[in-house]
Amino acid sequence: MDQHSVEVIVETLKEQGIDLAVTLPEEPTYSLTEAMREDPFFQAVTVAGEGNGLAFCAGAALGGRRVVFVTGIAGLLVGSWALSQMGMVYGAPILILASYRGDFGDHSGIPGSQLLMFKQVAEPLLGALRVPYRVVNQKATLKRMIQEGSFACQDYSHPIVLLLSGEVLW
Amino acid sequence: MKRFDCLKLLAPMVDQHMLTVTSLSSNTAFWSDLRREGANFFGCNMGLCIPFALGLTAAFPKRKVIALDSDGSLMNDTSSLITVADVNPPNLVAIVMDNGSYARMGSTFTTRKTDLEKIAQGAGIANTATVRSEEALSAAAQQALETSGPHFIVAKVEPDTVRVKGDPHRTYGRFMREVFMDAVRHHPDYQQARK
Amino acid sequence: MKRFDCLKILASLVDEHMLAVTSLSTNTPFWFNVRPQGPNFFALNMGLCLPFALGLSVAFPKRKIIAIDSDGSLMNDSSSLITVADVNPPNLAAFVMDNGSYAHMGSTFTTRKTDLAKMAQGAGIANASTVKTLEEFSSAAKQAMENVGPTLIVAKVERDAGRVSADRSRTSGRPMREWFMDALRRHPDYKAGR
Numbered sequence: 001m002d003q004h005s006v007e008v009i010v011e012t013l014k015e016q017g018i019d020l021a022v023t024l025p026e027e028p029t030y031s032l033t034e035a036m037r038e039d040p041f042f043q044a045v046t047v048a049g050e051g052n053g054l055a056f057c058a059g060a061a062l063g064g065r066r067v068v069f070v071t072g073i074a075g076l077l078v079g080s081w082a083l084s085q086m087g088m089v090y091g092a093p094i095l096i097l098a099s100y101r102g103d104f105g106d107h108s109g110i111p112g113s114q115l116l117m118f119k120q121v122a123e124p125l126l127g128a129l130r131v132p133y134r135v136v137n138q139k140a141t142l143k144r145m146i147q148e149g150s151f152a153c154q155d156y157s158h159p160i161v162l163l164l165s166g167e168v169l170w
Numbered sequence: 171m172k173r174f175d176c177l178k179l180l181a182p183m184v185d186q187h188m189l190t191v192t193s194l195s196s197n198t199a200f201w202s203d204l205r206r207e208g209a210n211f212f213g214c215n216m217g218l219c220i221p222f223a224l225g226l227t228a229a230f231p232k233r234k235v236i237a238l239d240s241d242g243s244l245m246n247d248t249s250s251l252i253t254v255a256d257v258n259p260p261n262l263v264a265i266v267m268d269n270g271s272y273a274r275m276g277s278t279f280t281t282r283k284t285d286l287e288k289i290a291q292g293a294g295i296a297n298t299a300t301v302r303s304e305e306a307l308s309a310a311a312q313q314a315l316e317t318s319g320p321h322f323i324v325a326k327v328e329p330d331t332v333r334v335k336g337d338p339h340r341t342y343g344r345f346m347r348e349v350f351m352d353a354v355r356h357h358p359d360y361q362q363a364r365k
Numbered sequence: 366m367k368r369f370d371c372l373k374i375l376a377s378l379v380d381e382h383m384l385a386v387t388s389l390s391t392n393t394p395f396w397f398n399v400r401p402q403g404p405n406f407f408a409l410n411m412g413l414c415l416p417f418a419l420g421l422s423v424a425f426p427k428r429k430i431i432a433i434d435s436d437g438s439l440m441n442d443s444s445s446l447i448t449v450a451d452v453n454p455p456n457l458a459a460f461v462m463d464n465g466s467y468a469h470m471g472s473t474f475t476t477r478k479t480d481l482a483k484m485a486q487g488a489g490i491a492n493a494s495t496v497k498t499l500e501e502f503s504s505a506a507k508q509a510m511e512n513v514g515p516t517l518i519v520a521k522v523e524r525d526a527g528r529v530s531a532d533r534s535r536t537s538g539r540p541m542r543e544w545f546m547d548a549l550r551r552h553p554d555y556k557a558g559r
Binding site: 020043045046047048049051052053055056057058059060061062063064065081082085086089090091 | 189191211214215216217218220221222223224225226227228229230247249250252253256257343344347350351354360361
Binding site: 245246247248249251252255256279282283284285286287288289290291292293294295 | 440441442443444446447450451474477478479480481482483484485486487488489
């Protein structure tokens with residue numbers, strides 16, 4: 001992930017008072033989660049599975065913590081059961097940053113048949129789970145997107161997904 | 171031993187500022203009857219009870235958070251025990267009411283070869299116990315509530331003989347969430363972050 | 366010990382009719398390197414390797430099924446261990462190449478408090494053990510081939526020195542699936558559409 005984008009994201013999350021950073025490591029967002037892990041501002045938690053990870057985020061969020069879950073499309077798939085409960089049923093305010101694997105411009109080198117699946121599934125999945133989302137792919141508007149996403153998350157009391165792509169991710 | 175009797179002996183051990191989370195099954199109906207005050211998250215679906223409680227420990231670090239889970243629910247996502255061991259919260263008490271059955275449907279794996287306490291130990295949780303009598307449960311719970319954790323207790327209970335449902339307006343879904351959030355917002359430790 | 370050396374030993378114990386399943390990570394290119402022919406299902410994503418292999422064990426009850434998983438993958442869905450114990454297939458030999466890391470990213474829980482063999486025993490798999498040297502691996506693998514009943518071996522391996530990849534058309538996604546299905550259709554035990 002672009003170093004400048006990492007800095008903008010970290011700085012904006014701090015301004016939003018988001019001090020709990022949860023992840024199961026994945027390649028595209030690894031530099032972001034490492035930066036948060038090394039920064040004493042954040043309580044950084046690594047989870048064994050995205051399902052229990054999202055449930056953890058929900059408990060912390062409803063309990064009053066400001067939390068960000070960093071994952072990818074695969075993680076959203078694994079965690080979709082938890083999202084259906086914690087999102088649709090309970091409206092837990094979790095800000096989710098997810099790398100948009102498979103979006104055009106993906107430079108990860110993952111084989112095409114996986115990337116195609118991610119591209120086809122990502123947005124309809126979030127639609128099916130009624131999770132509001134936005135594709136964030138421009139450095140110029142990155143800060144504002146995170147601010148707006150974070151605000152919406154609290155205001156709606158609902159998980160919000162920012163799909164990181166384009167020049168922000170690659 | 172009977173699930174209701176276990177929950178009945180646990181209820182007076184829980185003070186008003188402790189938070190509790192229950193799984194589906196009669197844990198919800200029974201616990202909602204026994205604990206009428208405080209912040210209680212009822213009816214948490216399969217696999218989500220313990221990790222949700224773990225999240226609450228991060229929000230309320232100075233209070234004991236008690237998860238009342240079921241064997242079927244926990245087995246849906248045993249990886250949550252790995253996360254618990256790694257986060258290592260001193261204030262989590264996870265109690266699994268293991269009746270060896272999926273509601274009133276077939277038997278679960280714990281009636282055969284699966285030992286949840288051993289899985290928890292393998293995951294990395296040091297303070298574990300399996301209890302088969304009320305005395306043992308009482309002693310284990312006392313210890314868990316008074317010492318630094320995380321604690322993991324498996325209570326072997328009989329399958330319920332009848333179906334029990336809690337008050338749907340207090341114990342499920344969005345309605346339950348509102349009652350829970352109201353209690354959370356009134357909790358002395360609640361810190362809604364800055365913005 | 367090195368992952369590649371373990372897989373090389375394993376390949377020498379595997380005959381042409383055994384089926385093998387690998388997780389993502391270097392398990393895939395290394396296994397492809399040591400056992401390019403035969404029914405191999407490569408590069409299963411997180412948490413899916415062991416249960417998929419379990420399914421194959423039920424479809425091919427007379428053949429050994431070899432699962433070559435990773436610690437991060439297994440921990441994503443450790444409940445699969447319970448399912449394996451309960452189905453109790455006589456022919457499943459599962460190997461978890463535990464390098465304690467998520468690819469080239471951070472360390473996993475097995476470098477801290479998690480003991481996968483112990484979790485497997487808790488799940489109900491009696492033949493679950495951890496091996497740390499090549500000699501131990503070799504003898505455990507031979508034992509696994511002869512065991513009747515599910516076996517799980519956690520092999521503590523070093524992190525891979527570099528990134529390795531293999532021929533994509535043979536080891537990933539839909540193209541891999543076609544090679545695999547082709548091998549199955551020619552397998553003496555394959556029973557399709559009875």
